[in-house]
Amino acid sequence: MPGTANTAKMRDMSSSVLTARNLSKHYGTGDARFDALRGIDLDIREGESVAIVGKSGSGKSTLMHILALLDSPSSGELEIVGQNAKALKGRALNTLRNATFGFVFQQFFLNSHATVLENVILPLKIARLGSRERKAKALETLALVELTEKAGSKAMDLSGGQKQRVVIARALVGDPRIIFADEPTGNLDSATGAIIENLLFSLNRDRGITLVIVTHDDDLAARADRRIYLRDGRLVGESDLKSPPAQATTPNGTTLA
Amino acid sequence: MRTTDIVTTAIGNSFRSRLRTTLTVLAIFIGAFTLTTTNALGTGVNEYIDTQITSIGAPDVMNVSKPTLASDAGDGPAPYDPDAGSEIDTNAGPPGTTVLALSDADVDEIRAVEGITDAQPLVSVRPDFVEWQDNGRFQLSISPFSSGVTLDLAAGSGFDQASTEFEIVLPTTYVDTLGFASETAAVGESVRIGVTDAVGEQHLIDATVVGIQNPTLVGTGASTNTALTTALFDAQRTGLPEQTSTDYASATARFDADASDEEIQAIKDRLVDAGFAGTTVADQIGTFQSVVDGIILVLNAFAVIALIAAGFGIINTLLMSVQERTREIGLMKAMGMSGARIFALFSTEAVFIGFLGSAIGAVVAIAVGSVVSSVLAEGFLSGLAGLQILTFAPASIASVFALVMGIAFLASTLPASRAARQSPIDSLRYE
Numbered sequence: 001m002p003g004t005a006n007t008a009k010m011r012d013m014s015s016s017v018l019t020a021r022n023l024s025k026h027y028g029t030g031d032a033r034f035d036a037l038r039g040i041d042l043d044i045r046e047g048e049s050v051a052i053v054g055k056s057g058s059g060k061s062t063l064m065h066i067l068a069l070l071d072s073p074s075s076g077e078l079e080i081v082g083q084n085a086k087a088l089k090g091r092a093l094n095t096l097r098n099a100t101f102g103f104v105f106q107q108f109f110l111n112s113h114a115t116v117l118e119n120v121i122l123p124l125k126i127a128r129l130g131s132r133e134r135k136a137k138a139l140e141t142l143a144l145v146e147l148t149e150k151a152g153s154k155a156m157d158l159s160g161g162q163k164q165r166v167v168i169a170r171a172l173v174g175d176p177r178i179i180f181a182d183e184p185t186g187n188l189d190s191a192t193g194a195i196i197e198n199l200l201f202s203l204n205r206d207r208g209i210t211l212v213i214v215t216h217d218d219d220l221a222a223r224a225d226r227r228i229y230l231r232d233g234r235l236v237g238e239s240d241l242k243s244p245p246a247q248a249t250t251p252n253g254t255t256l257a
Numbered sequence: 258m259r260t261t262d263i264v265t266t267a268i269g270n271s272f273r274s275r276l277r278t279t280l281t282v283l284a285i286f287i288g289a290f291t292l293t294t295t296n297a298l299g300t301g302v303n304e305y306i307d308t309q310i311t312s313i314g315a316p317d318v319m320n321v322s323k324p325t326l327a328s329d330a331g332d333g334p335a336p337y338d339p340d341a342g343s344e345i346d347t348n349a350g351p352p353g354t355t356v357l358a359l360s361d362a363d364v365d366e367i368r369a370v371e372g373i374t375d376a377q378p379l380v381s382v383r384p385d386f387v388e389w390q391d392n393g394r395f396q397l398s399i400s401p402f403s404s405g406v407t408l409d410l411a412a413g414s415g416f417d418q419a420s421t422e423f424e425i426v427l428p429t430t431y432v433d434t435l436g437f438a439s440e441t442a443a444v445g446e447s448v449r450i451g452v453t454d455a456v457g458e459q460h461l462i463d464a465t466v467v468g469i470q471n472p473t474l475v476g477t478g479a480s481t482n483t484a485l486t487t488a489l490f491d492a493q494r495t496g497l498p499e500q501t502s503t504d505y506a507s508a509t510a511r512f513d514a515d516a517s518d519e520e521i522q523a524i525k526d527r528l529v530d531a532g533f534a535g536t537t538v539a540d541q542i543g544t545f546q547s548v549v550d551g552i553i554l555v556l557n558a559f560a561v562i563a564l565i566a567a568g569f570g571i572i573n574t575l576l577m578s579v580q581e582r583t584r585e586i587g588l589m590k591a592m593g594m595s596g597a598r599i600f601a602l603f604s605t606e607a608v609f610i611g612f613l614g615s616a617i618g619a620v621v622a623i624a625v626g627s628v629v630s631s632v633l634a635e636g637f638l639s640g641l642a643g644l645q646i647l648t649f650a651p652a653s654i655a656s657v658f659a660l661v662m663g664i665a666f667l668a669s670t671l672p673a674s675r676a677a678r679q680s681p682i683d684s685l686r687y688e
Contacts, residue, residue, distance in 0.1 A: 070591055070682045091595065098593025105685070109588045113273055125266075126594045128259050174592075 016079075017178060017210050018044040018067055023076035025062055025233075036062040037073070038233040046177070049204045049211040051221035054230035061182060063230065064214045068101055068180045069093065081177065098127050102171030102209075104200070106183035108163045112156035116147060116166050119155050123174045141173040142166075145199060161192035168199055178210040179203070185220060197223060258598050267605035271613075274578065278610060281567070281574045285614025285661060286621070288564035292657050293622035294647065295560055299553035301630070301648035306546050308409060308643060317514035319521075319535040321367050321376065321528060322507040323357040358504035363533075370531055372512050372524040378505035382481070382489040385451040385459065387427075392436035397450065399489070400478030408480060409643065412440035413468030416482040423464035423485040425450075428472055431479070440469040452489050456496035462488055471643060510535065564661060567614070568668040571607050575672035579603065579679075586676050587684020596677035603673035604666055611665025615658045623649050 020042040026035045036059045044050050044067075054060040065071040066078065069085060078085035081100060088096060102123075110119050117138055124134035142148050145165040150158065155166060164184065171179050181200060185193035201223055204211040213224060221227050229237040258266070271278050359367075359378060367376040386394035408415050408426055416424035425448065429440065437443035443466050450462050464485050481489065512524055521537060528535040579586070586599060626647035633646050 065682050068591070070685070071680075094593040094595050096593070097591065101591075103588075103591055107584075109584050109685070111585060122589070123592045125262050126258050126589060126592050126598075128262075 015046050016043050017046045017081050018042065018212075019077075019079040020067065021077040023063070023066060023073045023078060025059075025066060025071070025074050035233050037066070039076070040233075040235055042067075042228065042235070044210060044212065046210055047204070047208040048226060049201065049213070049224040051213045051215055051224035051227045052230060053215060053218070053221045053227050055216055058230040059233040060214045060216075060230045062233075064180055064182060064212065067212065068103070068178075069097060098123060098174060100177050102174065102176035102179040104164070104167050104171050104179060104181040104184045106186040108155075108167045108187075110155040110163060110166060110170075112154065114155060115152055116142065116155055116158070117151040119166055120169045120173050123170060127174060138169070138173055141169045144172065145169045159192075160188050161195060164188060164192075164196050165199065168196070168203075172203065172209075176209060178212060181211065181213045183215055183217075184213065185215075185217065193220075258594060258602075260601075263598065263601050263605055264609075267602055268609050270578070270582075270602070271606045271609050274581075277574055277577065278613075281570045281610055282614045282617065284567035284570045285564065285611055285665070286618045288560055288567050289615040289618025289657055289661050290622045291563060292557060292560035292660070293619050293649070293654060294626055295553055295556035296653040296657065297622065297626055297647040297649045298556070299549060300650045300653060301644070301646045302549045303546055304648055305641070305644045306542055306549070309542060317511055317516070319373075319510045319512060319524070319537050320379070320507050320541075321359075321510045321533050321535045323359055323363065323532060324534045358506065359508055360504065364505070364508050366531060367508055367510055367528070367533060370510075370524070370527050370533075372516070372520065372527065373510045374512060376508050376510040379507045379509050380486060380490045380505065382486060382493060383452070384489060385453055387431070387435070387448050387450050387479075389435040389437070389446060389448045394451070395431070395434055398478045399486070400480050408468060409471045411469045411471050413444035413466070416467045416480075418483050420482060421484050422482075423462060423488060424467045424482040425464040425485060426468040426470050426480040427466055428470050428479060430472065432469060443469055450489065452492045454493055454495035458495070460492040460495070462492060472641070561660075564664050568664045571610060571665055571668035572671055574610070575603055575607055575669055576675070578606070579672045579676045582676075583679065583684045586679050587681040590679070590681035591685065599679075600673045600677040603676050604669040607665045607669030607673070608662050611662040612658070614665075615661040618661075619654050619657065623654075 020040055023037055023040040023042070024035070025037040026033055028034055040063060052060045052063060062071065066073050067080075069080065069088065072085070080088075080096070083096070111122075117135070120138040120142060121134050124137060129137070139148065139151060142151055145168055147162060147165055147169065150162060150166075155163065158166065164187075168184075179200070184200060185196050188196060197220060200211060200213070203209050211224070213220065215221055226240040227238065228235060361378070364376050364378050367373060382399045384397045384399060387397040388394045410426070411429050413426070416426060427435075427443065427448075432440050432443050435443070435448065437446065446466050447463050448466055450464060451459050452462065453459050462485070464481070470480065510528075512521070516524070525535045589599065590596075626649065630645055630647040634644065638644055638646060
């Protein structure tokens with residue numbers, strides 16, 4: 001549906017959807033204290049695609065969880081679509097999560113005994129949509145990821161790539177402003193992974209959905225508008241596509257291809 | 258999530274682990290089955306006693322006697338009271354219990370008590386035999402409590418107390434014995450009753466059979482109308498000296514049929530003040546009912562213990578279910594589902610399991626109970642006509658459902674609140 005895609009792109013590209021100031025997160029106290037994040041400053045603009053890159057233990061997943069309001073920071077400020085995260089509680093928080101965010105996880109977290117359609121419908125069910133409306137919407141979204149003919153199959157009978165497309169459909173069905181993808185291709189072979197990547201970036205490009213990808217895969221990160229490098233809980237580098245790839249360097253000093 | 262979605266999702270979830278749900282349902286089924294059956298037993302027996310009450314005595318009749326003053330064994334013999342009259346054996350109470358005899362003056366005094374419309378001395382008639390068309394003579398006892406009685410009739414229409422005709426209602430056991438073809442054939446026939454008077458002469462009195470009565474808890478006596486009772490009594494007393502005082506064991510007092518329990522109690526209190534004691538039929542048989550209720554209460558307590566044990570089964574099942582669905586719960590929370598709704602999801606699942614258990618329990622109990630009940634009514638309990646030992650009352654079945662689902666809900670609160678409190682991030686963590 002090219003019509004919707006174009007209107008979605010009309011969203012103001014310059015305004016910030018996620019603003020983080022001096023975000024810190026630590027676990028435990030005293031000797032057992034572990035600092036997962038140390039003073040992160042970050043701005044993510046509407047319609048942008050951002051890759052948060054780092055090794056395992058760099059704090060990239062923690063950062064994503066905090067940005068997605070799944071976790072709360074120990075200190076620092078966070079603003080999401082103009083609202084202060086600290087002030088968000090109860091129903092307002094749940095409504096924001098439901099209407100604003102879509103999640104794509106490395107482990108698909110599908111209900112394997114339920115059908116593909118039922119899995120995709122879940123966010124709409126939580127949003128209290130009527131059964132006819134939500135079914136129509138879910139089928140529409142499944143068509144977008146080219147899984148219409150699998151709507152009635154059990155989720156466990158699908159291949160990995162198909163499962164990840166179901167997950168994307170589930171993230172997409174609520175018409176979110178931001179999709180958080182945590183290692184979306186981590187469990188897939190490179191050919192299937194490429195299909196998923198194309199799908200995610202086309203959603204970002206055509207529908208203007210802000211994309212936040214957490215990955216340690218440099219090839220995937222290279223496709224994002226902007227890359228944020230994390231090491232030991234600190235921001236250690238940033239690069240965007242506008243600068244020539246040869247000049248964009250990773251914190252290790254290795255040149256990005 | 259909408260409430261209907263929560264219910265359908267919860268029902269779907271409970272079937273995800275079929276074996277586990279089946280076993281939990283089975284545990285609840287045992288409790289619900291027992292509870293339904295014991296309740297049915299209570300209802301059946303109490304209903305039978307209720308019909309007995311109406312068949313033994315009308316609600317506007319009270320049996321009045323003059324109690325002996327209780328004397329403690331340690332106090333030695335009570336002093337002689339010349340006005341007290343003689344003591345008379347009574348059927349009421351343990352064997353050997355006596356009451357002071359009532360005189361005609363006493364009966365007048367009872368009649369004068371406020372709230373009592375009429376009082377008749379209860380005369381004891383002892384006929385020798387009853388016979389029909391020379392088919393042999395058989396012993397006959399006449400139920401002393403015949404005034405104001407509503408009879409549980411198997412055939413015929415019962416008698417008219419005001420009638421001057423001699424009318425009798427015979428128990429079903431006399432139908433074959435006397436040689437009648439059937440219960441209905443006996444109605445309208447004339448039977449001959451023999452009674453011996455004070456000087457040993459036998460009188461024969463003919464009476465019309467106006468009804469055949471089902472056997473009752475309190476024996477199988479025949480009932481006679483006032484005219485016949487009086488005729489038999491007079492025949493029995495023929496030859497006694499005129500001045501012989503009449504002694505009665507008790508009198509039957511009538512009061513307003515619409516009297517409330519409080520009004521009846523007030524009448525009883527006034528009788529006590531006058532030196533009498535009044536007992537309604539409900540009082541006499543109500544004692545049976547409290548015993549039955551007590552037994553049913555104990556049986557129900559055992560069934561409830563079984564249900565509480567099943568409740569722990571539900572806790573266990575749901576805890577496992579919460580454990581297994583950690584990821585799903587986290588995902589739903591990440592998608593904006595509130596803790597309260599997650600709680601509702603799991604508690605609904607428990608309530609549904611409880612509903613399944615009680616539904617199966619009730620259905621099986623009704624099926625088995627109805628068969629057992631009718632088999633018993635034909636065989637072992639055939640002597641007690643009209644007794645349906647297990648009677649399933651909709652209200653008591655509904656209360657079993659409510660109780661079981663209540664227990665299931667209580668059992669779900671621990672696992673469901675654990676699920677509701679789960680943080681999405683802990684649930685979604687991997688590696």
